[in-house]
Amino acid sequence: MRILLAEDEKELSRVLIAAMQSTGYEVVPVYNGLEAVKKAEAEVYDAMLFDVMMPVMTGIEAVQKIRAAGNQTYIIMLTAMAEVDDKVTGLDAGADDYITKPFSLKELLARLRSLERRNENYTEDTLDFGDITLITTEQRLESYNSISLSAEETKLLNILILNSEKKLDNKTLIEHTWGKNEKIDSEMLWIYISYLRQKLQSVNAHVGICGNKGGPYQLINNSKEDPK
Amino acid sequence: MEIYGTYGKYLPEIKDEIMHKIDELNHEIDGQGGRKLYEHLIGRVKCEDSMIEKCQRKGLALTPKSALGNCKDAIGIRVVCNFIDDIYKLVDLLKAQEWCRVIKEKDYVSKSKPNGYRSYHLIIKVSTPYPDIYEKKPGEYYAEIQLRTIAMDSWASLEHELKYKHNIKNPEQIGNELKRCADQLASCDVQMQTIRQVIHEYD
Numbered sequence: 535m536r537i538l539l540a541e542d543e544k545e546l547s548r549v550l551i552a553a554m555q556s557t558g559y560e561v562v563p564v565y566n567g568l569e570a571v572k573k574a575e576a577e578v579y580d581a582m583l584f585d586v587m588m589p590v591m592t593g594i595e596a597v598q599k600i601r602a603a604g605n606q607t608y609i610i611m612l613t614a615m616a617e618v619d620d621k622v623t624g625l626d627a628g629a630d631d632y633i634t635k636p637f638s639l640k641e642l643l644a645r646l647r648s649l650e651r652r653n654e655n656y657t658e659d660t661l662d663f664g665d666i667t668l669i670t671t672e673q674r675l676e677s678y679n680s681i682s683l684s685a686e687e688t689k690l691l692n693i694l695i696l697n698s699e700k701k702l703d704n705k706t707l708i709e710h711t712w713g714k715n716e717k718i719d720s721e722m723l724w725i726y727i728s729y730l731r732q733k734l735q736s737v738n739a740h741v742g743i744c745g746n747k748g749g750p751y752q753l754i755n756n757s758k759e760d761p762k
Numbered sequence: 763m764e765i766y767g768t769y770g771k772y773l774p775e776i777k778d779e780i781m782h783k784i785d786e787l788n789h790e791i792d793g794q795g796g797r798k799l800y801e802h803l804i805g806r807v808k809c810e811d812s813m814i815e816k817c818q819r820k821g822l823a824l825t826p827k828s829a830l831g832n833c834k835d836a837i838g839i840r841v842v843c844n845f846i847d848d849i850y851k852l853v854d855l856l857k858a859q860e861w862c863r864v865i866k867e868k869d870y871v872s873k874s875k876p877n878g879y880r881s882y883h884l885i886i887k888v889s890t891p892y893p894d895i896y897e898k899k900p901g902e903y904y905a906e907i908q909l910r911t912i913a914m915d916s917w918a919s920l921e922h923e924l925k926y927k928h929n930i931k932n933p934e935q936i937g938n939e940l941k942r943c944a945d946q947l948a949s950c951d952v953q954m955q956t957i958r959q960v961i962h963e964y965d
Contacts, residue, residue, distance in 0.1 A: 674945060679874050682942070682949040725960055732952045736846075738872055 535580040535650060536560045536709075540570035540596065541612065542588045550583070553639045559646065567591030574600045574607065578697055578706050581649055582609045583642075584629070586620050594620075594627050601628035604699060608649055612637070663695045664741040664755035666734065677739040686711050687730055694730075694743065694753040701750035720748055727751055765813050766836065767826040772892040773807040776903050777837045780888060781805045783861055784841065787852075799848050799855075801912055805839045827895050834866075834885045834904035841909045846871065846955050849882050849909045856907070862886040871910075877937065878944025879918065881910040913947040 537554060541547040542565045551561045562577070564570050568591040570584060582600075584593035591599075597609055611624040611632040621632050633642060661668045667676045673688045675681050683691065689711045694702065704720045711726070712718045724747045731743055740758075745751035764770060781803055792798050808816075813829050813836060822828035830836055843849050849871060857864050866885040874880045884907040894901025910918065921940055930936060 672942075679872060679948075680945050681952065682946040684949075725956070728956045728960060729953055732956045733949070736872065736948065736952050 535646065535653075536578070537562070537646075538570060538573055538577075538579045538582040539563045540565070540567060540582070540584045540588060540593060542566060542585060549639070550642070553643065554646070557643055557646070565589075567593055567596035570596045571599045574605055575603065576700070578693070578700070578702065578710070579607050580653065581646065582607055583612060584609060585612045586614070586617070586624060594623055597624065597627040597629050606696065608653075610645065661692065661695045663698060663753060664739065664757050666737070666739045666741050668692060668695060675733055675737055675739075677734075677737040677741075679737040681733050681737055683733065684729075686726060687733070690726055691730055691753075694751070698753040698755075701745070701752045704749045707749070707751065723749070765810055765817065765824055765826065765829045769826050769830060769892075769895065770810075772890065772903075773837055776888065776890050776892070777805045777807055777839070777905070779890070780837070780839055780862070780886075780905055780907075783859070784839065784856075787855055787859075791855075799852050800841045800843045800909075802842050803839065804842075805837070808836050808838065830895050830903065835906035837903065837905035839905060839907045840915075841907065842915045843909060843911050845958060846911060846951050847958075849911065852909055853882055853884065856884060856886070862888045865904075871914075874944065874948070876941075877921065878941040879921065880914045880944065880948060881908050881918065883908055911951050913951050917944055917947055 537559050539547065539550055539554075539561055541550060541563070544565075547563050547565070551563055554561045562573060562579070564573055566588045567584070570582070570593075571591070573579075574582065584596055586593040588596075593611060597611070600607070600609070608631075609629045611621070611629045612635055613620040613624060613632050614635050621634075624632055631645065633645065659669065659671050661670065665677050668674075668683075668688070668691050669676065670688055670692060673683045673685060675683050675691065690707060693707065693710045704723055708718050708720075708723055711723075727743055727745070734741055734743070740756045742754050742756055743751050744754050766773065784803060788799050813833065814824055816833060817824055817828045820832070822832050841852060843852065853867070856862065863886060864884050865887050868883040870879055870881050870883065886905050886907060887902050888905065889900050890903055891899075892901050892903075893899040894903060917940075920943075924930070924933075924936060924940065
């Protein structure tokens with residue numbers, strides 16, 4: 535998993551990074567809410583850990599901004615024990631969970647493992663974008679016609695739909711589709727992008743993937759009317 | 763009952779002539795260094811019984827005019843291709859031919875029927891040395907051309923079997939499975955098409 539950590543206390547941040555990295559997670563640290571918002575806009579993460587009290591922009595405001603942009607990434611708030619209101623406002627702002635300080639690393643890592651299970655086992659059944667519907671459980675793409683997708687094509691289209699507001703680079707797409715251990719390079723990704731393009735065309739979708747060989751790629755909606 | 767009347771004897775001739783023309787097209791392309799456009803070609807004249815049944819179903823009088831004028835598939839040609847692109851290439855080629863006129867087309871490849879059926883249907887009109895139902899000579903005859911890939915063809919034979927089996931316990935489930943299978947075959951067709959394009963990128 536790739537985790538965005540926003541914590542302004544340098545010492546705590548260092549400890550958290552070390553703990554999460556030792557479990558095999560990739561951690562990107564930032565030190566205030568504004569940086570967190572910028573990172574969330576620019577890159578794809580599996581989870582975000584935000585402290586509440588931070589300089590420049592608080593964790594709460596950052597969550598609000600990130601959610602307002604349509605980002606659905608799982609967010610855990612780090613709140614001080616006494617501040618019940620922080621928990622409430624944090625959750626209401628769009629956070630998914632909170633951990634009260636001081637917390638044990640054991641608990642934090644257990645929560646991340648729980649999230650990992652959820653990501654693997656309970657992904658959304660259907661996703662809509664423009665005039666297409668992706669039924670992930672059945673690996674089927676529908677528009678004015680329907681066609682089956684392979685497991686990899688399903689994962690690839692899934693991440694493209696969920697991050698349609700961003701240009702996604704090769705590394706991100708490959709890691710989310712094939713995981714880290716596979717020997718998949720940008721040539722192979724290009725072939726899968728080509729499969730998806732042809733399949734989108736074969737169901738007469740007004741949705742396309744822009745980007746040339748080598749990436750980055752982005753899903754685009756070419757329909758005249760905006761379904762939103 | 764001879765629903766085709768005196769015109770019945772011309773139908774196999776016309777069918778063979780159309781098949782011959784399509785075969786020539788294939789050789790032309792092949793000769794130009796291209797790859798052959800289709801895998802195989804079959805043709806049939808709709809048997810009298812089926813045509814009578816069709817006219818009755820449509821409430822048409824059992825006359826040669828109904829069978830050869832109102833119905834346009836007394837002569838049927840099926841072209842089975844290797845790749846989806848070849849279907850469209852052939853459709854374009856047929857439209858450009860002087861010996862026939864495409865008067866109707868239905869693209870069930872890009873928009874499949876709800877049950878999953880995929881094929882490209884053309885109704886063509888050809889000029890022949892024989893008299894037609896309007897007693898014109900040279901007369902004009904209709905033929906239906908169905909173009910599909912090998913995968914679509916196998917699927918259609920399976921679906922055809924289902925249509926004539928009435929003792930199936932769970933027709934709805936089987937129907938859903940057939941639909942799913944059609945989507946998977948379409949997936950393979952598109953995949954093969956894409957691989958072919960990727961290979962040719964290196965040309």
